[in-house]
Amino acid sequence: MKKSPEVSNAVIARLPKYYSLLISLREKGMKKISSTQIAECLGYSPSQVRQDFSCFGEFGQHGYGYDIDNLIKNLAHLLDLDRNHNMVIIGAGKLGQAIAHHQLYKKNNIHVKALFDIKEGIKSPDCPVYTMDKLGSFIKENDIDVAMIATDADSCQKIIDDLYALGIRKVLNFVEIDVITPPGMTVLNINVMEGLYILFFKSLMK
């Protein structure tokens, strides 16, 4: 399901902002919204909002604006949020257990099915923990399509390659090393130290 030729990273980075905003406005009971209102909430320009949406289709009505429900449906489809995602977490230490419980998973149809660790006997509340040798069969039997990695640096690349071999194509990686992404796989890195660097730099600039 390839999208219109190329969507710039700048646009991609804004999509989650639009989506989160609209969800929270809908929760407050709003039914319609204009590009100007969206722009105000997010600090963008109204043109940019319309330009961004126009990468994907025509979601509004001339002279009216956007029906929030409809816009959310369209964005949810773009972000692949209009279906279930079953997830495993590799690494059942404190970080793995922490990211296994996220208040927003349920709202987004994301289900953490299990954690995996090389160590035996780890327990985590509300979620089974298995040893790594069970990973292959578990992925097959539970229709897993996405994984998070929260192991140590040494095992990370091997785990990515193993997940790839097992058919996983979406990985959110919390391990702060440079990994080689197999072709066709999408790996997104969450990098805390990089965040600190940027925080320090921006703070110094003020």
Added chain:
Amino acid sequence: MKKSPEVSNAVIARLPKYYSLLISLREKGMKKISSTQIAECLGYSPSQVRQDFSCFGEFGQHGYGYDIDNLIKNLAHLLDLDRNHNMVIIGAGKLGQAIAHHQLYKKNNIHVKALFDIKEGIKSPDCPVYTMDKLGSFIKENDIDVAMIATDADSCQKIIDDLYALGIRKVLNFVEIDVITPPGMTVLNINVMEGLYILFFKSLMK
């Protein structure tokens, strides 16, 4: 210590990449490097590397390239990494405890001095945990300049305002809500759900 008029976010986002790369090359024993080599490692263009550095000064030598040690010193200074940082973590649940232990803090002169939580009696390995009422005096007495927040959504804004009142100006926030940043404070948000959204979208585009 205000930097040259305005450094674009695009440049800022690349600074940690340069820094991390150079640190790892130095560990491998490399002494010098050219803009072309840096560009190859990071997937940038050589012009961009030189253009980026030129925002801050002249770090290289004509006809030679960059002395890695010297370049690291310059970047470390830009990123405020050439001095100690003392940090507290607010929220001593699994996430707070996980982010309290990060292999790279030591290398970067970042010291996690304590965790704080509303609950009493929480223990964390290698790091004291105090109740919130001790926060003010602890920050004063331990020369704390940076905080991470890993609490629940409800208390996050109040904690930011409290930290501000206590003189903290650098915050890395793991709580996924929109916060109001007091003027002069720098808050950087780590947002896992946004990461998942972008992961899903990019994966769908392939």
Added chain:
DNA sequence: TAGATTGTTAATCGATTAACAATC
């Protein structure tokens, strides 16, 4: 119909790349 707001084209702005003089 008049008013409002979209979707899109054109104009502007900023970031990246190319080119090259300076120089080690």
Added chain:
DNA sequence: TAGATTGTTAATCGATTAACAATC
């Protein structure tokens, strides 16, 4: 000196903003 590579200026490319016809 000849070769290499920087720092910087100019050219190009892409993203944002402005303008406006289309239309609900």
